[in-house]
Amino acid sequence: MRPVRFNINPIEAKLENSLMKAELPEGHMGEGFFATSLDKVVGLARKNSIWPLPFATSCCGIEFMATMGSHYDLARFGSERVGFSPRQCDLLMVMGTIAKKMGPVLRQVYLQMAEPRWVIAVGACASSGGIFDTYSVLQGIDQIIPVDVYVPGCPPRPEAIIDGVMQIQKLVHHESLRRRGSDKYKELMNSYGIE
Numbered sequence: 094m095r096p097v098r099f100n101i102n103p104i105e106a107k108l109e110n111s112l113m114k115a116e117l118p119e120g121h122m123g124e125g126f127f128a129t130s131l132d133k134v135v136g137l138a139r140k141n142s143i144w145p146l147p148f149a150t151s152c153c154g155i156e157f158m159a160t161m162g163s164h165y166d167l168a169r170f171g172s173e174r175v176g177f178s179p180r181q182c183d184l185l186m187v188m189g190t191i192a193k194k195m196g197p198v199l200r201q202v203y204l205q206m207a208e209p210r211w212v213i214a215v216g217a218c219a220s221s222g223g224i225f226d227t228y229s230v231l232q233g234i235d236q237i238i239p240v241d242v243y244v245p246g247c248p249p250r251p252e253a254i255i256d257g258v259m260q261i262q263k264l265v266h267h268e269s270l271r272r273r274g275s276d277k278y279k280e281l282m283n284s285y286g287i288e
């Protein structure tokens with residue numbers, strides 16, 4: 094018979110110390126009021142409610158599964174709602190080797206996402222083609238869509254993926270509401286042939 098172990102001394106969870114709380118944005122506080130700018134409130138809300146769309150084509154996708162599992166738990170960052178509908182997601186996570194044939198599909202998914210949208214290239218393959226320096230593999234997804242954060246590694250560990258998401262959170266938090274309408278942003282989109 095296989096030995097069975099029971100945890101006879103369970104540790105009580107102290108939730109008050111382990112729960113992450115959103116920090117207060119800069120502003121003016123007085124008795125019964127708090128005033129800040131709309132930019133900061135929207136940034137705070139967006140930062141803590143990012144909906145990722147995992148575009149996983151190979152091994153890096155398995156690391157993402159571990160990142161979503163209970164041990165690493167991306168839900169702690171408000172990102173537990175993983176969606177496969179581009180119209181409702183705002184973070185495209187590209188994980189794995191992207192063959193040139195797959196390029197137009199990835200681009201279409203990106204185009205179907207509503208603004209504001211962000212992109213992470215997870216792992217060496219998505220960032221630069223990785224070890225696949227061949228005629229059939231796209232040498233980095235930034236050849237077809239703009240990328241905000243690159244996560245190095247082959248594969249990156251879940252800690253690195255979480256770090257990438259935290260870098261995106263920083264960008265989201267401090268992004269001006271006017272950025273997407275700016276000439277510089279339009280120029281960036283035009284350079285990818287996106288209107």
Ligand code: SF4
Nearest residue numbers: 152216217218247248
């Ligand atoms: S970067 Fe490495 S682990 Fe990730 S998809 Fe490419 S070969 Fe696989």
